[in-house]
Amino acid sequence: MIDIKYLRENLETLREALAQRNASIDLDAVVQIDATRRGVQHEMEQLRAEQNRASEEIARLKRDKQDASPQLEAMKSVSARIKELDDAVRTADAELEDRLLLIPNPPDASVPVGKDETDNREERTWGEPRTFDFEPRDHVDLGATLGILDFERAAKIAGSRFCLSRGAGARIERALINFFLDIHTREHGYEEVLPPFMANSDSLRGTGNLPKFKDDLFAIANEGKDLFLIPTAEVPVTNIFRDEILREDELPIKFAAYSPCFRSEAGSYGKDTRGMIRQHQFNKVELVKFTTPESSFEELENLTRDAERILQRLELPYRVMTLCTGDIAFAAAKTYDIEVWLPGQNAYREISSCSNYSDFQARRANIRFRRGKKPEFVHTINGSGLAVGRTVVAVLENYQQADGSVTIPQALRPYMDGAERIAPRT
RNA sequence: GGAGAGGUGGCCGAGUGGUUGAAGGCGGCGGCCUCGAAAGCCGUUGUAUCGCUUGCGGUACCGCGAGUUCGAAUCUCGCCCUCUCCGCCA
Numbered sequence: 001m002i003d004i005k006y007l008r009e010n011l012e013t014l015r016e017a018l019a020q021r022n023a024s025i026d027l028d029a030v031v032q033i034d035a036t037r038r039g040v041q042h043e044m045e046q047l048r049a050e051q052n053r054a055s056e057e058i059a060r061l062k063r064d065k066q067d068a069s070p071q072l073e074a075m076k077s078v079s080a081r082i083k084e085l086d087d088a089v090r091t092a093d094a095e096l097e098d099r100l101l102l103i104p105n106p107p108d109a110s111v112p113v114g115k116d117e118t119d120n121r122e123e124r125t126w127g128e129p130r131t132f133d134f135e136p137r138d139h140v141d142l143g144a145t146l147g148i149l150d151f152e153r154a155a156k157i158a159g160s161r162f163c164l165s166r167g168a169g170a171r172i173e174r175a176l177i178n179f180f181l182d183i184h185t186r187e188h189g190y191e192e193v194l195p196p197f198m199a200n201s202d203s204l205r206g207t208g209n210l211p212k213f214k215d216d217l218f219a220i221a222n223e224g225k226d227l228f229l230i231p232t233a234e235v236p237v238t239n240i241f242r243d244e245i246l247r248e249d250e251l252p253i254k255f256a257a258y259s260p261c262f263r264s265e266a267g268s269y270g271k272d273t274r275g276m277i278r279q280h281q282f283n284k285v286e287l288v289k290f291t292t293p294e295s296s297f298e299e300l301e302n303l304t305r306d307a308e309r310i311l312q313r314l315e316l317p318y319r320v321m322t323l324c325t326g327d328i329a330f331a332a333a334k335t336y337d338i339e340v341w342l343p344g345q346n347a348y349r350e351i352s353s354c355s356n357y358s359d360f361q362a363r364r365a366n367i368r369f370r371r372g373k374k375p376e377f378v379h380t381i382n383g384s385g386l387a388v389g390r391t392v393v394a395v396l397e398n399y400q401q402a403d404g405s406v407t408i409p410q411a412l413r414p415y416m417d418g419a420e421r422i423a424p425r426t
Numbered sequence: 427g428g429a430g431a432g433g434u435g436g437c438c439g440a441g442u443g444g445u446u447g448a449a450g451g452c453g454g455c456g457g458c459c460u461c462g463a464a465a466g467c468c469g470u471u472g473u474a475u476c477g478c479u480u481g482c483g484g485u486a487c488c489g490c491g492a493g494u495u496c497g498a499a500u501c502u503c504g505c506c507c508u509c510u511c512c513g514c515c516a
């Protein structure tokens with residue numbers, strides 16, 4: 001959430017930043033509501049002060065067994081007026097909050113200005129896309145031949161955009177989860193957490209998924225339940241410290257969490273319908289950091305490198321893109337996308353998105369830390385480390401052989417009972 | 427799902443209509459004492475917001491929301507959450 005004080009004092013800067021994001025927000029209306037609210041609130045507080053003084057007077061008179069009825073009579077109208085003003089303040093407060101919750105995070109100055117994904121900037125590439133002496137197949141073909149990915153039966157069970165993994169397909173998914181968590185906890189210093197896979201609306205508001213992106217979520221249908229399936233472990237993990245004040249010497253706090261992720265994909269009809277690139281449910285290991293404001297951009301660099309290292313260990317070629325102002329997500333101040341090479345699509349595809357949210361989520365979720373007298377908002381950073389389903393896709397497509405079998409990456413073999421390849425079912 | 431108990435400051439824990447932002451304790455910070463430390467003693471120690479601004483003052487906050495009242499941590503109603511017992515259950 002944007003700081004209302006910042007909005008008041010940097011109106012034109014903010015207007016420009018939001019324009020670069022292609023966001024149309026009526027900032028003047030916000031300023032107007034804020035001014036009205038403060039005016040009414042001030043008037044109300046003056047009256048309350050008067051009421052408090054009178055109350056003390058009345059208490060004193062009663063103690064002394066004196067008549068207080070004139071004071072009581074006089075305060076009746078003051079009390080009524082306070083109630084009116086209080087209602088007005090509440091109304092203005094609610095409207096102000098509604099509007100503030102819909103204002104995106106202004107992009108950091110280092111973010112390239114651009115209108116859409118074509119303006120994203122390539123930061124670096126790693127590895128060489130492999131050249132095939134045969135026509136490489138995509139993971140759907142490979143998965144069918146190998147008998148490890150069954151989309152037809154998944155559709156029977158749950159509908160489109162689900163996958164049923166079998167045998168080595170299920171096994172490699174589990175192997176990757178363990179591999180990711182082991183690297184991040186043993187080598188990168190993250191603490192493993194296993195969070196709830198459902199979260200309430202306060203939590204989703206904290207991370208910025210609500211109120212604006214309700215349609216992207218699956219809500220639990222039970223009557224009266226305020227619960228949603230999490231779209232990413234970022235939601236429960238970021239909310240671990242909601243409404244808490246941390247100590248400076250605890251920071252940075254680094255969590256790695258496995259969770260399934262549930263997304264309605266409401267806005268993506270007809271997009272990536274083939275295979276397991278875009279599913280209603282997928283596994284992911286998420287990295288989440290809580291940092292001081294001055295260290296957050298450095299910590300974003302580190303977190304991105306931590307995610308990249310997984311691809312390096314799996315020897316999968318990738319590139320890192322900085323998202324431009326027009327492509328960056330609602331809550332993020334800066335985002336790097338890591339895109340893995342997929343021979344089946346002859347393209348780089350996103351496998352991790354690493355963002356610095358600055359104090360945007362911390363303000364919404366009220367996550368602070370203390371150094372000196374005043375508590376300050378922390379900065380939050382998170383990124384995939386990595387999306388598991390898409391890693392399966394990348395491994396199958398990059399490690400496929402002419403006979404339809406798939407070699408298992410060296411780093412993964414200890415997690416697969418030493419197996420070296422996945423062979424077609426006979 | 428049924429029955430009961432309870433939600434107060436960083437933590438524990440008093441308070442049951444009127445100097446209560448809230449006793450007391452713990453913890454934190456500063457000081458005294460000491461060669462140093464511990465113990466002991468003294469002092470200090472919430473958050474948010476508004477207004478004049480080295481500082482000071484106002485207002486709000488005792489799970490959340492509504493109500494009664496001149497005045498609510500305290501009384502009434504609704505909701506949420508936690509704990510204990512029973513039932514069901516991986």
